[in-house]
Amino acid sequence: MTKFFKDAVKLTQKSPLPDDIVEQLDGYYKLVPEEEKDDFLWLYEAVELEANLI
């Protein structure tokens, strides 16, 4: 797991989540290598659970 992925995981564990959490994840998504991108999508799922339902 790359450092960018680990940093993004830590970000999603913050409470409360930062207001621009999705934008910050977008930044990390661009940085993680191709083989990690599919796994990375779960971090959006974790955030959606708390931040944006509808």
Next chain:
Amino acid sequence: MPTDIEHGDNLARLAARHQERLAESLVTLENRIVDLMANAPLQDGNLFDLEWAISARNEIRQLVDAEYLPQIDSILREYPEVAAGAESMLKTYGSFTQIDPKIITQLQTLEFQGFQDIGAEYVDAIAKEVYQNTLTGRSFADSVNTIKQVAGGEMARYAKQQVHDSLMQFDAAINVSIGKEAGAKKWKYVGSLIETSRPFCREHEGEVMDDEKIEQLWGTSWAGKAAGDPFIVRGGYNCGHRFRPVFDEEADTEEETVEAVAEPEATIPSGAPKLLDKKVALSQISSFASKANKRVAEASDPTGYIAKNPDYFPVRFTPYAMKRKDNLIDLGNDQFGKIIDKGMSAETLSLLDSGLKEIEGISKKFKTPKIRGVVPAGGKRTTMAMGDGMLSVNGSYWNPIAKQAYVPRDKLLESTKASRLALNKADEYYETIQEEYQSAMDAIFVKFPNYRNDQSYRGTPEWALLQQKSVQMADAGKAADKARKKWVKDRKLSEVEPTSAYVRGGNISDRPWSAKQYYSDPADKFKSTLFHEFGHTVHQEYWRQASAAGHYATPIERYLRQLFYVNGKKGARNKDLFFPTGYSEAKPVEWWAENFSLYNMGRKDLVDTKLLALMDEMVKSKGRIKVFDGWNFETGEYA
């Protein structure tokens, strides 16, 4: 002793392994360059320090020396075995002398120098990008992305092609050297035909030619032809053919049939439910959601969602969409009970319909309301998400996977083959245009040797031609990239993803990131994710009156926190628990959802012992459980 075809196939496999090894090194190199960028001084998030940019060049060179060249060295050290293989193959056809080991060493040295040149170009290209981004004060994230494009793009592609061509050219040089030493005057053009073989190679495959014929043929041109000695460059870039020496007795009698490379067997995924017409699927799911959107005032009724106010359904979470200033209570009431299928294919809807039917049974077992509505993920990256009984589904993510569940694999392989051929054609055209561009450039160098100081070449026909080729080259490059992306996408669709074999107590490095990676069937991947999402509904809705009374976390969520963290307080995870996936370590509710998915997918062997007991108890219990493991699930505290 191997035949010439067997020897060629061995080489093709070795070339593929070499390319894989180099690709791994290049990925590591790319990551280390990105790590280097992470140390760049920033001002308001932008690069600014030119001194750092200049010093970065030296560090980039050191990274290339550390990651790229040792791999090349290791690859080239295998070349003597290639020479031995060529000698052994030639013995099948006659008596030949052995190659002088000095020649092998010299060829290795020459090849290494060629790769060193590529490495130097690589350093130049990256260092230039770093400097330019710093000069223009580009943002850190943008800079990292453009540098990744340079590092992993054209240069990496070129290096990988060179690894293939270097091996084939080395083998060709050995063949020809031994043949000429033995006095061969005739040569057989041999190699396996594959779907991407050039028309030139297809036409001349198996043909015996003399020196004169070869010279004559190389006077003509074809797409992808490379400059150089015909015995060495053969059909051109990426060619796997070679000239094998033959003598008259063999040339007169030998007739061999060359078979095309066999395609993998076609298989159709078996776990997919019946494919429904989109309207039928939508109608069925809508009816399901409408029934599931049951509002009850009685908090303990497990079949419906709890309403604080008889007129409204609650929206529980901190709404990110507050930014849009939406009235979420109204929006929730408007969307609950509906299915918005925008962006979802018939295949995705068919999987969803089947999954929701299974959830109907699971919701009864877990005494939790069903999913009461589906919305599209709407431009978000999440693949699925859940909250307040509403499921969001990302059609653009799931549609290709759902397609895999319904389209026979042989059809997907055909598409991959077609897009590979289109890519081959696009690459060959790009190579041709690059050569034409280089020729146009050379023409300017010859006619205007003083071009650096004198710009009189501008406005000449040579300059116009160069401009034209430059535009064509850019277009051809874009077309080749587009064709490559399509091929990568099609190939991904036609590939069967290996299933994780991780078991409890196994090597943690084999553990997958998410539960869906325990399945290779695309329909199972969808279902596993859907069950994960419904797991969230369970922890959000089970005995929900506690949160309806004002608490944020439901009793089950508070219990999960107690288990997940040491002393029940956010911080270190409890090491006694079992985490079946990487994602299950992220948060208590994701630990629950991953385990819940595995439980309902029949993989109880991968469920944490404590959660397994809880889930079994929830299923066994007639109503919702009140006390379990000393925890009061109604009030959310230790009993």
